[in-house]
Amino acid sequence: MATRTKAKTKRKKTTTKTARHSKTVKKARTIRKKAAKKAPPRRAARTKAKPTAKVAVKPRPVSQRAQPKALKPPRRPAKPTAAEQRIGVVTHYYGHLSVVAMQLEPDTKLRVGELIHIRGHTTDFTQKVESLEVNHAPVTEVGPKDGFGLKVVEHAREHDVVYKVGS
Numbered sequence: 001m002a003t004r005t006k007a008k009t010k011r012k013k014t015t016t017k018t019a020r021h022s023k024t025v026k027k028a029r030t031i032r033k034k035a036a037k038k039a040p041p042r043r044a045a046r047t048k049a050k051p052t053a054k055v056a057v058k059p060r061p062v063s064q065r066a067q068p069k070a071l072k073p074p075r076r077p078a079k080p081t082a083a084e085q086r087i088g089v090v091t092h093y094y095g096h097l098s099v100v101a102m103q104l105e106p107d108t109k110l111r112v113g114e115l116i117h118i119r120g121h122t123t124d125f126t127q128k129v130e131s132l133e134v135n136h137a138p139v140t141e142v143g144p145k146d147g148f149g150l151k152v153v154e155h156a157r158e159h160d161v162v163y164k165v166g167s
Contacts, residue, residue, distance in 0.1 A: 084117055084163035093156050094149075100156045104144040110164070111141045118152065120160030127153045 088104040100118075104110060110129060117126045131151035132139050142148045 084165050086161060087116070087164045088144075088162045090118065090120075090156050090158055090160040090162065092158060095155070097149075098152055098155075099149045100152050100160075101147065101149055102162060104142065104146075106144050108164075109141055109143055110150075115165040117163040117165050118154075118156050118160050119163065120157050123154070123156050123160045125154045126165060 085108075086105060087108045087110060088102045090100045091103050092101040094100070110116075110132065112129050112132055114129050115126065116129055118124075129150065132142055133149045134142060134146050139146075139148070
C-alpha cells in the first residue's frame with residue numbers, strides 16, 4: 001500500500017501579547033514569515049589592465065660609458081686539424097650502453113688504442129679506442145665492411161663525423 005506524503009505548508013506563528021498595566025487584553029495577531037530573498041548571482045570581477053613597469057635607468061660614471069663592450073664570438077666546436085683524417089660516420093647511438101655503431105669510409109681501418117675525435121652539431125670530444133665489438137665479440141681491428149660497436153665516453157649522435165687523430 002503506497003503512502004502519500006503531504007506537502008509541508010508554511011506555518012503561521014501566533015503570538016499573544018498581554019498588557020501588564022492595562023486591564024484590556026489585546027487580540028492575538030498572526031505574523032507571517034517573509035520568504036527569504038535569493039542573493040543575486042555574482043558576476044565575474046572585471047580585471048583592469050596592469051600598468052607596465054617603468055624601468056629606471058641607473059646613471060653610470062662617464063668612464064664606463066666611453067668604453068665600448070667587446071663582443072665575444074659565439075663558441076663553436078673545434079674544427080678538425082690537418083693532423084686529423086676522416087674515417088667514418090656514427091650511424092646509431094645506444095644510450096644505455098654508451099656505444100656507437102659506425103660506418104667506416106672505404107680504405108680505412110680502426111684499431112684498439114688509436115686516438116679518435118668525434119665531432120657533430122652538439123658533440124665534440126676526443127678519446128682513445130678501448131673497446132671494439134663485431135657481433136658482440138671483441139676484436140682488435142675493424143674494416144670498412146664490418147658492422148661494429150665502439151664504446152664512447154660521452155654522448156654521440158647520428159651523423160656525427162669521426163676523425164682519426166695523428167698518423
